[in-house]
Amino acid sequence: xxxxxxxxxxxxxxxxxxxxxxxxxxxxxxxxxxxxxxxxxxxxxxxxxxxxxxxxxxxxxxxxxxxxxxxxxxxxxxxxxxxxxxxxxxxxxxxxxxxxxxxxxxxxxxxxxxxxxxxxxxxx
Numbered sequence: 001x002x003x004x005x006x007x008x009x010x011x012x013x014x015x016x017x018x019x020x021x022x023x024x025x026x027x028x029x030x031x032x033x034x035x036x037x038x039x040x041x042x043x044x045x046x047x048x049x050x051x052x053x054x055x056x057x058x059x060x061x062x063x064x065x066x067x068x069x070x071x072x073x074x075x076x077x078x079x080x081x082x083x084x085x086x087x088x089x090x091x092x093x094x095x096x097x098x099x100x101x102x103x104x105x106x107x108x109x110x111x112x113x114x115x116x117x118x119x120x121x122x123x124x
Contacts (some may be wrong), residue, residue, distance in 0.1 A: 002060075002063075002064050003056060003059045003060040003063055003064050004060050004064050004066060006056055006060075007053070007056040007057055007059075007060045008116075010049070010052070010053055010056060011053060011112060011115075011116050013046075013049060014046065014049045014050055014053045014079075014108075014112050015109055015112040015113055015116065016109075017042070017045070017046035017049060018046050018047070018050070018105045018106070018108040018109040018112065019105065019106060019109040020042070020046075020105075021039070021042050021043045021046045021047075021101070021105045022101070022102050022103065022104065022105020022106040022107075022108070022109060023102070023105070023106070024039055024042070024102075025039060025043065025098045025099075025101040025102035025105060026098065026099065026102030026103070026106075027102075028098045028102075029098035029099050029102060035098070043101055043105065046105070047083045047086075047087070047108075050079050050080055050083050050108060050112075051080060051083070053076070053079075053112075054076050054077065054079075054080045057073070057076050061073075068118075068119050069118055069119065071118060072115050072118045072119050075111045075112075075114050075115035075118070076111075076115055078111055079108050079111040079112060079115070082104065082107060082108055082111065083104075083108060086100060086101065086104040
């Protein structure tokens with residue numbers, strides 16, 4: 001098992017997890033019954049997963065000795081920075097918290113998709 005395959009496989013969890021959590025948070029902004037501890041637990045897990053994914057990426061570069069486009073690394077670090085910024089604004093935007101985490105989760109998912117397809121060969 002190499003870090004590259006773990007990093008690539010875990011990318012799907014980060015991508016889909018942030019998309020799910022973001023969509024759930026947006027829905028919870030409108031539908032009060034969707035709010036609760038489980039939303040925040042899932043959100044926490046997928047946002048911590050971003051940090052784990054970045055660490056796996058660094059390990060892949062160091063231990064597997066591969067090269068990737070610099071923009072791939074840029075998207076990874078922007079995703080991590082986005083999670084930190086979202087977390088730091090949670091108190092200031094209390095009334096808009098569900099929108100913050102909803103759009104933030106979808107933004108992180110988009111960054112993950114973009115980074116994923118920069119290094120994954122296309123089928124054409």
